[in-house]
Amino acid sequence: MKLSFTEENKKQKKAQEFNTDIDEDNYIGEKGTSIFGGWLGDHDKRTKKSFRAFLVLLLAFVLLIGGTVFSVKGSINYKAFVKGNTTDIGVTLNYSVSNAKVTLKNVFSDKNHDLTIVQLGYSSQSHELLPAQGINYGINIITKSKEDIPANLKVEYGLLGTDGDGYLFLKGKLKEQSYQVFLTNHLDLSVDENYEVDNNTAKLSDELSLTSEISRNSYQNMDDNGIVTDNEDEGLLDKVNFRVNSYSDSTKIYDGSFLKSDGSINYEKVIDVMALSDLKSSTKQLIQKGKEQLKAIDLRIEEYEGRLNINEKDTQSQELLDEAKEQKEKVEKKQMEYEEQLKNYSNIIFSKKDFGKTQTEVNIIEESKLNAK
Structure with missing residues (x-):
């Protein structure tokens, strides 16, 4: 019986597959064990995927151990730092x-x-x-x-x-x-x-x-x-x-x-350095601030007086002038208090008896x- 071209072709193809040389790099044995070949094992896609997953897990494990060691070491170093230094100021x-x-x-x-x-x-x-x-x-x-x-x-x-x-x-x-x-x-x-x-x-x-x-x-x-x-x-x-x-x-x-x-x-x-120096400094700053305020008030007074020289009936300028003069009196009074305070700080003398x-x-x-x- 004569075989059709298609059937004959299939048989020839099966024969060729049977006689094909074994590729040792990709051969899977009867029990499913792989025969290693090439660099770092076989080149099957599934094997490569598994190997990459293994590397990721290994890297994560190494980082976890390293982080733990670093954290413990940092904690020990911080405790040693705290124990070796002055308690924080302001506590x-x-x-x-x-x-x-x-x-x-x-x-x-x-x-x-x-x-x-x-x-x-x-x-x-x-x-x-x-x-x-x-x-x-x-x-x-x-x-x-x-x-x-x-x-x-x-x-x-x-x-x-x-x-x-x-x-x-x-x-x-x-x-x-x-x-x-x-x-x-x-x-x-x-x-x-x-x-x-x-x-x-x-x-x-x-x-x-x-x-x-x-x-x-x-x-x-x-x-x-x-x-x-x-x-x-x-x-x-x-x-x-x-x-x-x-x-x-x-x-x-x-x-x-x-x-x-x-x-x-x-x-x-001791008291001059630890206490009075800060008080003197802050009082001097208040005095300087008062001087700047007085300059600004004097400018306003000059402006309002100039307006009234032009128009004596400018009631708004008159009210603003009165307020500025009143404010100047208050600032000048404060300035006198601060100057007296600074003088006292400079003249005061402390001794052992002041500590009782x-x-x-x-x-x-x-x-x-x-x-x-």
């Missing part, structure tokens, strides 16, 4: 029991770092809740080792007047590191404000209570401002804390000395005593 500190609030207004040191001063701002409310005499506060400094404290360190805490800011003086060349300072309130506000606790008893009580309370909570509990925080509300010691580093960027440096030639603290210079009865005792507590968790 509000809350006393743990009375809830009185004070502000870390300034930290200053002189050029040779012989004296470091911390200025705490008291609001009217905090003056009601806290003692007005420095003797009724406790000063506690926590450090890794007592060797980190200058052998000749002298401390003092007092308030400038009964309604002024608090000043903590640290006299002695501190090391280039931070120190955790705790101020404790010793005054029982249920008794007369002039009541003073026994200094020796307070010193011992401070150290025992402070180490006990911090140990219970953990000295490592520190927020982003370098302030040790409490986990529990069981503390009976009314306290605030902050960090001080005489060499921090946020610590302002006075290009001179805060000490007199005999080595004692020059309180007049100050606290000069200090507890130096080593971190090892805190049993930090």
Whole structure:
């Protein structure tokens, strides 16, 4: 029987397919395993797609691990930075029991770092809740080792007047590191404000209570401002804390000395640099602003008077002239007040007695005593 051209052609085609040489690069064995060939395996489209997906997953995994490591390292470095520097200026500190609030207004040191001063701002409310005499506060400094404290360190805490800011003086060349300072309130506000606790008893009580309370909570509990925080509300010691580093960027440096030639603290210079200099500067700005206002008012007065010389019946110009003259009197009166204020700032002299009865005792507590968790 004779085959048609189409059927014969199909048979020849099948025979050719049967005798075709095996392409080892693309051959799939009986069990579905691929025979690798060429660069990075076979060149099947499905294989290439799977390989690209694998590379994407691998890259994502590497980035995840790298990001995690970087984040942990960054967090550790930031905590080390916070722990090693002065607490941010402007931070509000809350006393743990009375809830009185004070502000870390300034930290200053002189050029040779012989004296470091911390200025705490008291609001009217905090003056009601806290003692007005420095003797009724406790000063506690926590450090890794007592060797980190200058052998000749002298401390003092007092308030400038009964309604002024608090000043903590640290006299002695501190090391280039931070120190955790705790101020404790010793005054029982249920008794007369002039009541003073026994200094020796307070010193011992401070150290025992402070180490006990911090140990219970953990000295490592520190927020982003370098302030040790409490986990529990069981503390009976009314306290605030902050960090001080005489060499921090946020610590302002006075290009001179805060000490007199005999080595004692020059309180007049301290107040002049830390408080009065800003007051003088702001008052001078107010005086300059007043001078500019007076010039502008004089120009208006000249203009209105000129109009009235031309037309005496110009009632609107007369009203404007009267208002300008009245305004000038007010500005001139203010100018006199500002000038007198600036004169007082320049003539005032502060001394140790202006800080009242100050606290000069200090507890130096080593971190090892805190049993930090």
